[in-house]
Amino acid sequence: MAYVNYSSVIPFSRSKVFEYVSDIQNFPDLVPRDYKLELTAPPLEMKKGAEYEFRLSRFGVSHLWSIRVDEFEENVKYVERQILGLFNTWILTCELEDHSDDKTLLKNTLEYDLPLGLMGKIFDDVWLRKDLTRVFEEGHKKVISALEA
Numbered sequence: 001m002a003y004v005n006y007s008s009v010i011p012f013s014r015s016k017v018f019e020y021v022s023d024i025q026n027f028p029d030l031v032p033r034d035y036k037l038e039l040t041a042p043p044l045e046m047k048k049g050a051e052y053e054f055r056l057s058r059f060g061v062s063h064l065w066s067i068r069v070d071e072f073e074e075n076v077k078y079v080e081r082q083i084l085g086l087f088n089t090w091i092l093t094c095e096l097e098d099h100s101d102d103k104t105l106l107k108n109t110l111e112y113d114l115p116l117g118l119m120g121k122i123f124d125d126v127w128l129r130k131d132l133t134r135v136f137e138e139g140h141k142k143v144i145s146a147l148e149a
Contacts, residue, residue, distance in 0.1 A: 001089065002114070002124050006136035007107040012147045014096045017104040018075045020143060021094060022046045027054070029146065030139040034058060048072045051083065067092075089113040106143065108136045 010017050020026055024046055028037040036057040044050050046069055053066045066084035071077065075096065082090035091111045099105040110132060114120030 002112055002121075002129065004110040004112075004129060004132045004136065005108070006133055006140070007105060008137075008140045009099050010104045010106050010140065010143055010147070011102070012104060012144075013102045014098055014104045015075050016147060017106060017143065018096050020147060021096075021106070022072075022078055024052055026146070027052075030142050032135060032138045035135070040064070046072060046078060053084070056085075086115075087112050088115050106140060108139075110136075 021030075024039065024043040028039070031037050036055075038055045038057075040053045040055055043052070048069055048071060050069045050072075051066060052068075053064060055062055056065045057063075063086060064084055065082065065086075067080040067090075068083050069078055070081050070091075071079040077093060077095040079091065079093045081092075089112055093107075093109045093111075095107045095109070097105040097107070112132075114124055114128070116123070
């Protein structure tokens with residue numbers, strides 16, 4: 001199993017940050033421009049047991065990606081698990097903590113496992129882990145930009 005952890009301080013209240021990051025309609029806006037993420041069905045409110053399906057495209061390759069919300073605690077955290085996609089395992093935990101006056105510590109922890117055995121592990125070490133870290137870094141910056149607008 002591999003892990004990516006990314007945290008940053010967002011200069012807005014925890015409730016405001018959680019409202020934005022837990023709105024499934026905002027997910028496509030949180031990925032870098034070289035990814036294309038589209039909801040394939042009308043969005044439902046995020047809650048435990050909710051399932052979402054996306055079409056994810058990158059490098060001219062498109063595939064379906066589905067997630068299920070395994071845990072949901074308003075203004076505190078949610079955990080989503082891939083139920084259809086390219087990874088053997090994909091579990092993302094998004095946690096929020098108060099960090100001084102009207103600031104929030106936003107933490108993403110991704111636990112994942114790639115197919116292809118040793119080749120998948122080499123691919124992860126050489127490229128994927130860095131790219132996933134970039135996805136979270138850019139996503140956190142986009143949260144700040146969206147909330148400032």
